[in-house]
Amino acid sequence: MNAETITAAGELLIGVLVLTGASLSALGAFGLVRLPDVYLRSHAATKSATLGVLLVLAGAFLYFWLYLEHASAKLILGIVFVFMTAPVAGHLNGRAAHRTGVSLWEKSVRDDLKQTVKPGREGMNGPQGESSGD
Amino acid sequence: MQGLLTASLVVLSLAILGCMYRLLKGPSMADRIVSLDTIGIILLSMIAVFSMLFKTTAYLDIILVIGVITFIGTAALARFIERGDVIERGDHNGGR
Numbered sequence: 281m282n283a284e285t286i287t288a289a290g291e292l293l294i295g296v297l298v299l300t301g302a303s304l305s306a307l308g309a310f311g312l313v314r315l316p317d318v319y320l321r322s323h324a325a326t327k328s329a330t331l332g333v334l335l336v337l338a339g340a341f342l343y344f345w346l347y348l349e350h351a352s353a354k355l356i357l358g359i360v361f362v363f364m365t366a367p368v369a370g371h372l373n374g375r376a377a378h379r380t381g382v383s384l385w386e387k388s389v390r391d392d393l394k395q396t397v398k399p400g401r402e403g404m405n406g407p408q409g410e411s412s413g414d
Numbered sequence: 415m416q417g418l419l420t421a422s423l424v425v426l427s428l429a430i431l432g433c434m435y436r437l438l439k440g441p442s443m444a445d446r447i448v449s450l451d452t453i454g455i456i457l458l459s460m461i462a463v464f465s466m467l468f469k470t471t472a473y474l475d476i477i478l479v480i481g482v483i484t485f486i487g488t489a490a491l492a493r494f495i496e497r498g499d500v501i502e503r504g505d506h507n508g509g510r
């Protein structure tokens with residue numbers, strides 16, 4: 281087993297990793313097209329597209345590290361940043377959708393926040409009163 | 415490996431096409447924000463694949479910048495549709 285075989289196997293492994301990440305992103309986009317509700321769409325897009333981009337960036341990091349001798353701290357920083365901020369963005373978006381009164385799918389079973397959160401614009405500190413009047 | 419990376423680019427382009435459909439069609443504003451966020455994230459991974467194809471490390475800054483701009487844009491748009499403004503002036507809101 282010479283070095284060329286190991287190099288080819290490593291390249292194949294990185295290619296499969298990147299292709300898996302791309303397929304997960306495409307799966308998220310497919311859910312974004314097909315699912316019936318903004319919350320379900322946000323579920324599909326946020327989770328699987330995030331995992332897909334993490335796999336692609338991990339493959340890129342391995343490629344630059346093993347073959348171009350360049351351990352990139354920027355890619356590590358990008359991985360950590362996407363991993364931290366994508367769920368936060370999904371949560372912010374879902375909360376904004378629920379507070380502006382986007383209706384759920386008609387086959388949804390229950391809405392736990394229907395009693396506590398009134399639709400319409402209100403401030404972030406609702407229970408303390410004095411929501412930001414505009 | 416070149417073939418696998420090219421196939422990944424094709425798959426990612428199809429994903430962006432699906433997001434564009436939701437961006438143009440989406441019934442509510444939150445749908446459009448979700449699809450814009452997803453387009454930004456997929457664009458980031460496309461740039462990673464391009465930098466592997468071209469064997470250069472010059473594009474790695476763009477990955478960070480697109481990640482930051484996507485998050486800030488999503489947060490600002492969600493805040494805008496929730497409250498009606500992005501930056502609060504803080505006149506009589508208790509200094510928030």
